[in-house]
Amino acid sequence: MDQFIKLSNFSKIAPYAQLFRQGLLVTILLSLFTVIIGFCLALILALMRMSNFRPFRFLGIDKEGHQKEGGALAAISKFNPLAFLATAYVEILRSTPVIVQIFIIYFGVFSIIELPNFQLFGFIKFGRFFPGVVALGMNSGAYLCEIIRAGIQSIDGGQTEAARSLGLSQTQNLRHIILPQALKNILPAIANEFVVIIKESAITYTIGVQDIMSAVNAVKGATFVILEPLLVATAIYFCLCFPTSKLIAYFERRMSHGDKR
Amino acid sequence: MATRDSLIRVRDLKKHYHGGSIRALDGVTVDIEFGDVMVVIGPSGSGKSTFLRSLNLLEEPTGGAIYFEGTDITKKKYKDEKGKTVKLDVDGLRQKMGMVFQHFNLFPHMTILENMTLAPIKVKKMGKAEAEQKALALLERVGLKDRAGDYPIQLSGGQKQRVAIVRALAMEPEVMLFDEPTSALDPEMVGEVLDVMKGLAREGMTMVVVTHEMGFAREVGNRVLFMADGLLLEQGSPEDIFERPKSPRLQEFLSKVL
Numbered sequence: 001m002d003q004f005i006k007l008s009n010f011s012k013i014a015p016y017a018q019l020f021r022q023g024l025l026v027t028i029l030l031s032l033f034t035v036i037i038g039f040c041l042a043l044i045l046a047l048m049r050m051s052n053f054r055p056f057r058f059l060g061i062d063k064e065g066h067q068k069e070g071g072a073l074a075a076i077s078k079f080n081p082l083a084f085l086a087t088a089y090v091e092i093l094r095s096t097p098v099i100v101q102i103f104i105i106y107f108g109v110f111s112i113i114e115l116p117n118f119q120l121f122g123f124i125k126f127g128r129f130f131p132g133v134v135a136l137g138m139n140s141g142a143y144l145c146e147i148i149r150a151g152i153q154s155i156d157g158g159q160t161e162a163a164r165s166l167g168l169s170q171t172q173n174l175r176h177i178i179l180p181q182a183l184k185n186i187l188p189a190i191a192n193e194f195v196v197i198i199k200e201s202a203i204t205y206t207i208g209v210q211d212i213m214s215a216v217n218a219v220k221g222a223t224f225v226i227l228e229p230l231l232v233a234t235a236i237y238f239c240l241c242f243p244t245s246k247l248i249a250y251f252e253r254r255m256s257h258g259d260k261r
Numbered sequence: 262m263a264t265r266d267s268l269i270r271v272r273d274l275k276k277h278y279h280g281g282s283i284r285a286l287d288g289v290t291v292d293i294e295f296g297d298v299m300v301v302i303g304p305s306g307s308g309k310s311t312f313l314r315s316l317n318l319l320e321e322p323t324g325g326a327i328y329f330e331g332t333d334i335t336k337k338k339y340k341d342e343k344g345k346t347v348k349l350d351v352d353g354l355r356q357k358m359g360m361v362f363q364h365f366n367l368f369p370h371m372t373i374l375e376n377m378t379l380a381p382i383k384v385k386k387m388g389k390a391e392a393e394q395k396a397l398a399l400l401e402r403v404g405l406k407d408r409a410g411d412y413p414i415q416l417s418g419g420q421k422q423r424v425a426i427v428r429a430l431a432m433e434p435e436v437m438l439f440d441e442p443t444s445a446l447d448p449e450m451v452g453e454v455l456d457v458m459k460g461l462a463r464e465g466m467t468m469v470v471v472t473h474e475m476g477f478a479r480e481v482g483n484r485v486l487f488m489a490d491g492l493l494l495e496q497g498s499p500e501d502i503f504e505r506p507k508s509p510r511l512q513e514f515l516s517k518v519l
Contacts (some may be wrong), residue, residue: 019320055479061337070280156364156366158362158364159366159368161319161360161362161366162362162366162367162368163368163380164319164352164355164360164505165317165319165355165359165360165429166355166356166379166380166384166428166432167352167353167356167380167384167385167428167432168352168379168380168383168384169352172383172384176379176383177368180370181368181369181370183368200495
């Protein structure tokens, strides 16, 4: 260890460039699928949390058909099991480490569920990749749920009132009035989540997903060089994340411009 | 049973919050007849907006009854003529009541034409061509046909409110509810909106208007309600209310606004 970084070490790891290229592809695919799964899950969770599903509503209605004020029955009648489940899910996933979640999914859930043993693009082991996507997607869904919920709640209540007073049902209001406006507002936040996941996905190397970090590990094992492969990984991650977030910021500025009233 | 004498009968309508500690409405009884132009006036916080919003159930009343075409719409379920229990069709009910808001509430992501045709197409299942044709005819009436392809953001406040009125009219409602339709407008735009409303009144549309425009109340209204503290304190013809106010509360209110 006479010199911190050696140029000769870079030439030592150069033959493994293919590993980094594959790792880059895996990281991008992993992040993309994660955001897609996370978004769909988040939309369902957000709608559950904001739903008006109250199966015990009848307990809180008095003989005249009006809502009761106060009392235990009135409280039970307001209980929404869908919202409760979604809230519990979000809070549990946000309050536990990602690596614990990934291990539970990989060593727990997918030790029971048998996954087909094939390789995407001839090298990505599906049995590792898929649990990684599921775990990251479940985690990101919890965070995106809050983003979507905030997006929906940021839409002026007058929009819903106008839609409902025109006779649109709750579902029609959501589909035609609220979601189009909310999704446009939160698009930058979703794109940002994509950048966050690119970085977070590095943790999936612990269950053998062949992403950029696993390339680092493989090169380290083969050449006993540690720092230089890490620097290569740093450069790749930076080149992936920095331009993307700048691009998002640019579009965010442009979009908010058109919204000024 | 649908009674032909009154379109809406409001009986002892109450809206209490926090177990009755806040009483936005504290027992309002009034009949709204076909062709009425009923103007509701009163100081802010008097419950006049809550009253109006209760009529199409944007606020859920906590007591009393509202009979619309003979059916009590404050009950989630009611018995029809055959004695069968039916669920109240709130969406269907709201189609029959057009509502115009203080802040217009146009849909900003849709063009004016799309704003107007959305509900007829999605709710009334009208064909797109027919809905657009009707929308354009309505827009022409308020002088905004050439703005059909624009987005709400490109319109002035007065134009937005005129669009909001004809958007509600596109559903061919039986009664139009106006919640302070000119309060958010610049003074020079108030006239153009009031003109549209006057036109509607002349055509015989049943209207309930919450407003601070006393000139409109006097000129167009055939009945004026004065509300204060969630109570209906006085009602009568515009002459009764403005020339011969009885309650001290109304006299005081009028001395401030006139």
